[in-house]
Amino acid sequence: MSITEPCDTVVDRPLDGMNSDEFDAVFTEVMPRLRRRLLTLTGNPHDADDLLQDTYVRLSRRARGRTLASQQHPYAYVSATALNLLRDSWQRPSRRESATDRLPEPGWDGGVERCEARCAALALLALLSPKEAAAVILVDLEGLSHDAAGERLGAHRGTVQRNRMRGLAKMRAALADTRPRDRA
Incomplete structure (x- = not known):
């Protein structure tokens, strides 16, 4: 060549x-x-x-x-x-990496984890009846008392408690169904 x-x-x-x-x-x-x-x-x-x-x-x-x-x-x-x-x-x-004896600080994920948690919560709330969802949202997410939630919903305190408990039970059951089971 x-x-x-x-x-x-x-x-x-x-x-x-x-x-x-x-x-x-x-x-x-x-x-x-x-x-x-x-x-x-x-x-x-x-x-x-x-x-x-x-x-x-x-x-x-x-x-x-x-x-x-x-x-x-x-x-x-x-x-x-x-x-x-x-x-x-x-x-x-x-710009160079350096070795240390400390663990790195947790990084910012851009809000992905928060968005995923919000989507999961909305999916669980969609399984509930409107009354159950309202009770769970007002008491557990908004932090209202049963009495204040009852006033907003126009229902008795006991009704709000009962709807909330049913809703939480449905949500727990749905979460239990999605988790992998350990086989011992």
Whole structure:
């Protein structure tokens, strides 16, 4: 093969205009060589693997968006990206993870858990009659007394208590049906 002939390997294809599968093939081709280089630079296999993953994530986003510039030498481009990420981590040590003896604080889930709890509560309340649901909502969720709930509903205190107890019993039974049973 002469110098002017194009090489048939995947590595010499330009990255511009590739779909994500083609980009993955190119990255897989250069990955072992790049990992060895990053291992030499970082001195730690874990840091090298993290950097390799960060490089893949950054470039794959650009490949999927087809904003990755055309490259004659993909290894050089991927290597430069990895080195820029490494330099970034050196300049901003706050971005690096550090080992501690403390557990991390619980993270914010974006309100997903609260939304799931609300949906579950609404599903349970939908199983109840309107009177039972009203009694449960007013007494257990709103915090009203049985007397105050009875005034709002135009019912006697005992009726509110009875509807509330029936409603809670139905909700407990529904929850018991959905929980997995332990087989001993």
